[in-house]
Amino acid sequence: MLFNSLIFILFALLFFAVWPYARVRNNRRWACLIVASFIFYGWWDWRFLFLIIGSGLLDFGAGLGMERFPQRRRLLLVISILGNVGSLMVFKYSGFVARNLDALCALFGFNVHVASQVPHFMLILPIGISFYTFQSMSYTIDIYRGQLRPTRNVLHFFAYLSMFPQLVAGPIIRARDLLPQLLTVRPSTEQERWDGMKLIIQGYFKKVVIADNLAPLVTGAFSAATLSDSTSYWWFIMIAFAFQIYCDFSGYTDIARGLAKWMGYEFALNFNHPYISTSMREFWTRWHISLSSWFRDYVYIPLGGSKVGTWRSHVNMWLTMLISGLWHGAAWHFVIWGGLHALFLSVERITKWPEVIKRIIGGNMLALVLVNVQVLVAWVFFRAETMEQAMYIIRTMFSFSGALRSGLGHDDTIYLAIAILSELCVFLHLGTKPLVSQKVQRALSPIAWVLVIVACIYLRGPGSEFIYFQF
């Protein structure tokens, strides 16, 4: 079920009609959440519910086992991780591994066809598998580390694991953050409902007005029979893609956070205006925060983090970024995307260029531009359909050739301008001082949000899935 579909609107209306009655008792509340979440997920393909159930039961059992048999904690953790990584390997990476095995054997003169032997069901990527397996893994790892006590109630556990607002595209919520919240019964206040509504409307605006209207422009550029040879064109297209993916993904998490607020729960911030970053390090504290902090806590730090010497800390960071690239998709261009970010981070750590640049007049703005140039270059590999295409676009972006054109139509320009200006306002701290009194602001605020709703309905772009579903 997509948040931007009519069926989801009906589903949400029904859910929030039942929720006030369901939430009063623990088991009833959790059962209601599980049923709703399974309907939400099963709407796409009910067969893959068994995967969530299987993976969940494994981790629920492992959690209980670790408490009961502390001496076998390590073994149970390994079983849990193998189960989760195994399901990812089967459903997400088997085709990739098989294709690369074929290519590797061909290099040595062996003609093998492993890729064609991969069963069809293994080539279907279950929506959101990367999100819920990571969420599930964090549960057992936290128990292993003694940072969380396992729940003894299977409904409580599955309410956490399958909670529909964040099930398929995050944010990745840690068990230690959500499990305690699920134990409480707290009707949401007027302020929380209002904040939730603002998040939902803002999320829909980002997705259906900005991202969906920029999508045809970007898709057209990347799927053209003959790719443009204009430098300016590709810079504009990459800026458009940067905002398309940002609005698409952060729009989804805004809606998820808003729905959670309506239910009386709190999901942490997942995007914090990443394009106003003035260093690559800052970018990764603002982009997909729940994933980057997951990798920090469960990959980078266990590898030794930055406390094992300069050289090792670079290696750890490279490994983390390469795995993060692979997490996004089973293809080499995602790995290169992760590798490029690692390279930019390494250069930044060694040269400390942001600090140097920020000392000059206008240095902050210059740092912002330089960070975004790096991010855009990396996005080319993320979005390109083949490596050849990515290399061609990169060459064109830096060849300063072709006609001076943007490729943007009237409407594309407006949508892109809205996206860029709203980020610039945050960067320049514009609009932080209220122009009218709080009382007037409170009265006028609903009108402004009504206009945003009207824009979502009448300025929506051609509907499409959320980009991050494929991961």
Add this chain to the structure above:
Amino acid sequence: MLHDRCVKVILYSLVIVVLAGIFKPAPVDPLLRAKTEDARFWVVKTHFSGPCDMMLLGDSRLYRAVSPAAMQTVLPGYRILNFGYSSGGLNPIMYQEVAKRLHGTRLPKIVVLAVTPYSLTPEAARNEHFVQELTRTREDIYQRRYINPYLKFFEPTTPHRISRALRGKKVLPSELYYQEFHDDGWIASWIVPDNPAKALASYRETFSKTQVSPHLEDELMRYTKIWSAKGIRVFAFRPPTTRAMVVLEEQLSGFDEKTFVKRFREAGGVWLSFPPARYHSYDGSHLNKKSAIILSEDLAAKIRQYSVARCDTNAPSTLQ
């Protein structure tokens, strides 16, 4: 409750959304205005499950040129489906659809192939349009078929259109593309003004990249033999178009009509010819509405001559 800002927003939104829907500028271009009908049309065609006695396969030259309803005036009782798709191919994937759908009660059952050089190219064999429609989710199909027609009021507009409307400017596109969608698979279409040279450039480019595939010709002959052996009558014709387009296709596509017709007849099919001068193409490729009706009646008349001796008058006369 009315002090709750969420309630206020919902109530105000209901009013403003209705007002905005009434006053929002509609697109001037009829092509954009018909998007809902267009989406519904392809879903209805692709997921058509009713009984069918005659199926027509081909590309856009077929689905814009042959009206099953007009054919039924000559062949009463025959349930006919125009199964043409944009850039549609004649290839085994489409032939297998015939077996799934030709479940009518009338005899003989009939397959009509609209043979254009493009439909026999590997590019057309990707059947992209057909596959896109076939693989839509249940939810999408249901929405396009039953819900979207009621949501036409909420169709989106654009900032550019709003700004022009506010400035009182109404700029007509250089050409107006009109389409009428019929549930039997026909799209009646015409352009104002006519431009019979319009399609030539894109076809020239297409045939510089793709050519008629001998393998796809062989497959067509193979299926013609299979169908004929099963008692299905197989007809084929080259949809009439402009003389300039025929010359271009002869020169660039690698299609040899004479040899093709000879092989098709040997495989058991019946080749039908139509004098191009009788029909008018609005863009150098597709027939306009009036010509499409004439061609449909001509086609039905020729099919009747060859194969329909008995007519079951009890059968319904239109596709449901």
